[in-house]
Ligand SMILES: Cc1cc2nc3c(=O)[nH]c(=O)nc-3n(C[C@H](O)[C@H](O)[C@H](O)COP(=O)(O)O)c2cc1C
Ligand code: SF4
């Protein structure tokens with residue numbers, strides 16, 4: 001069986017699966033139960049300033065009957081007494097010495113306040129600290145959370161206060177609600193952080209009740225923006241993780257977060273360079289037991305592929321990310337429909353007709369319409385394959401034999417060498433030479 005153990009910036013755990021700082025990691029009862037089920041670590045629900053939560057505080061985004069495709073919340077940090085939290089953190093760590101117990105912190109932006117809570121946290125015996133610079137609601141209005149994460153100078157200053165006194169590893173949790181996540185990531189690195197966690201929740205309004213016209217979730221008729229999480233945010237999180245990992249100035253271990261529902265989602269984060277992964281919404285939806293499947297799935301995949309450790313897997317897909325200018329313009333695919341699998345729903349026809357390039361024909365055969373791709377007109381956009389409800393019914397077939405390649409960057413520099421301008425006419429000449437027809 002593959003070795004799933006990890007070391008994320010000095011924090012060790014028997015597997016990469018950690019609870020994210022959120023309701024599932026609120027108490028010793030929950031964290032210990034999670035460890036019994038197999039979780040490798042936990043990031044304790046953020047502790048800090050005295051707060052009080054409101055009812056209602058969550059909003060679900062359902063898509064065509066699928067519950068919680070996204071989850072929005074207006075929850076604050078832990079509303080349990082800070083002393084209770086510290087006592088339970090110490091007890092939990094004592095009971096589970098081989099698991100990673102990381103404590104998430106957020107206090108007002110004063111040096112003494114930060115350094116005091118850091119020292120008290122270290123005294124619990126926990127393995128690491130995560131600085132919550134991410135909450136987009138409630139705390140940011142008080143100058144904390146995203147209000148720090150959105151300003152690299154604050155991010156650096158507070159992280160420096162923390163790393164100055166912390167004797168255990170410090171992870172900085174980043175907010176996605178910024179124009180460029182690289183700047184707060186670099187600020188954390190400059191302030192000697194040991195790692196980064198991303199992403200926290202994304203600013204959102206989940207919806208409006210069309211009877212009452214109230215924003216959801218409604219607090220006695222009033223609502224606000226909240227933090228968006230769950231499966232819907234995974235693509236954004238994957239991108240931001242890859243961006244931070246690829247930055248030459250950051251170079252810190254990453255704890256990947258956002259929309260992880262199963263081992264495959266987790267593996268995608270690891271393939272883009274994450275060392276540990278954190279989960280919140282999926283646990284809130286399905287409970288702690290999902291980790292059993294995550295461990296089995298990841299371990300079986302590694303065995304099948306011949307990977308012995310996660311160090312061998314980490315970042316393996318990063319080399320596949322490139323700039324648009326380096327893509328081969330002569331790579332050609334067209335859609336192919338497997339008529340034996342087709343259920344004649346016509347979704348591909350409608351999508352191509354109204355949303356793409358009008359190159360699927362409907363041909364009446366035996367009382368139904370056969371969908372047929374006119375290959376010469378297909379631009380290989382793959383919309384039909386994406387909308388087709390039958391697995392493997394539409395495939396994108398490669399048409400070029402890779403004997404010739406030309407990237408946009410190569411083409412532009414070729415024009416330059418030939419003293420040609422980048423004009424529509426010169427581009428059309430290149431296309432004609434290679435049999436490319438733009439409708
Ligand atoms: C209800 C709720 C409460 C959360 N509370 C915190 C928190 O106290 N501290 C924190 O750093 N992140 C908090 N988060 C953010 C999560 O830790 C995580 O970054 C986010 O939910 C994305 O992961 P997911 O898609 O697996 O849910 C909270 C998320 C939710 C849904
Ligand atoms: S790949 Fe795009 S253009 Fe080709 S048939 Fe499908 S939808 Fe139409």
Ligand code: SF4
Pocket residue numbers: 337341342343344345346347348349371387388389390393394
């Ligand atoms: S979407 Fe798929 S199943 Fe539906 S008609 Fe097109 S090929 Fe057939």
